[in-house]
Amino acid sequence: MYPHTDHQRDKPILDVRNLSVRYNGRNALEDITFHLHVGERVAVVGPNGAGKSTLFKVVAGVLLPNAGEVNVSGSRPLSHSCIAYVPQRTQVDWNFPVNVSDVVMMGRSAKLGPLGWPKKRDWELVRHALETVELVRLSKRQISELSGGQQQRMFIARALAQEAELMLMDEPLTGLDTPSQEGLLDLLDTLRAQNVTVMVATHDLEQAARHFDRIMLLNHRLVAFGEPDEVLHTDNLMQAYGGRLRPVDGQNILNVDDCCDEGEHAH
């Protein structure tokens, strides 16, 4: 189940065992077991309602599982602050009266401690994070004035300011134009140097295959998890997507009938 990858450095950054989550009396996630290595980028793929957001929320510690364990770098998620959760764009109040650097500084708010105000090092971290995502020019912009791609990059900067080691991104590519998508994926590649492990929920199988080390196929259960060419087989995909899958041509090029917006998260 855990194929050899080049990124296996020391111990796993994320270790999930026998995880089950029930939601409104139904199983959202059933008996999920996997682990991630430091610096890996993993795409989580599955139909709407497959439990991708639920998985991310449990790993982030926002939602408690009904069974199983989530360990982040050896400790449970609620005792650790190395996780950054990048929300779906539709779940953010873009009219909130803050600018880009305010949002990035929020990543520091726990480290400042109660009653603490940002110090020089905090401003430097924020500035550096904004440089990494190329948003320094827009740091004083109100957040509603950003494009979709810039909004996602702002949240990545916040994760960097947070000094997160594991970044969970819930469908960051949805609704972006192709250049913005490519820019974001390139940015995620550069984060590899900083040993940030990235888990991204996406709908785009082809992109997942090109840009990620491993692909996790999810449909309430873990259908498959491994390197792209191992995972993206018709059998697996049929199991994950059922009838919504149309083989296009050859065995590995597939097309999925799946609406990309809304649906799964309308709760």
Add this chain to the structure above:
Amino acid sequence: MSFLLEPLQYEFMLRGMIASVLVGIVCAVVGTYVVLRGMAFFGDALAHTILPGIALGYLISGGARDTLFWWALGTAIAAALGIGAISKHAQVREDTAIGIIFAGMFALGIALISTVRSYAVDLSHFLFGDVLGVSVQSLWLIIIFGGLVLLTIAAFYKEFMTLSFDPVLAVTLRLPVGLLNNLLLTLIAVTVAVSLQTVGVALMVAMLVTPAATAYLLTHRLPVMMMLAAMFAALSGVAGLYLSYYLSIASGAAIVLTATLFFLLAFLWKRMKSI
């Protein structure tokens, strides 16, 4: 000049003016979070829910006014935390639950007060405020508790901002989310108790929401929004009392009408600018 100074020769007028400015500032700053978190209905309900507490204090003290602040404060904090807990665990929708409790408690308050013969006058003071009746002692209570509210907001500024903008981030950062939420509810409750005498329970929501909403139209920064809101609220307090003096209209209503006028002007200005 004498037009502005004439009302101030009365000490009760001066006290009322100071009280409405202070209360306005506290309401506006707390109201910023009420507006940003969509808690207007909660604020309105909370203000109404404290009526039975005030009524009980009023009956027990035999009509004395000075102890009423403490009754209001106790009831407001209990109601705020109670509503907070219910909306978390309720079987019905949150706004439905709040609606049921708020109307029921309000009715209980009116029923209690109606057992007293002179209830019409006193009830109207509780409902619409009696800013010209602010005693020196009440003024001190407003200064102390209003100051405490402002200090707490300043101390937890970044926590409240993070929690309000992105609750999920607050959880992943391991901020004490439950504690902070209850602290914010408590701050709103203290604000309601502090404001009771200037605007009364029925108009309270206007002081919590209107200046903050006005400021929200004009800025994109949270600290600026708080300062603008405080400025609009303070101006409304002063202008409202002059209006009340010269036009002989109820003071609480005059303050709220002035605040509403500021909102309309800001709204129109923004519309004109965007065309």
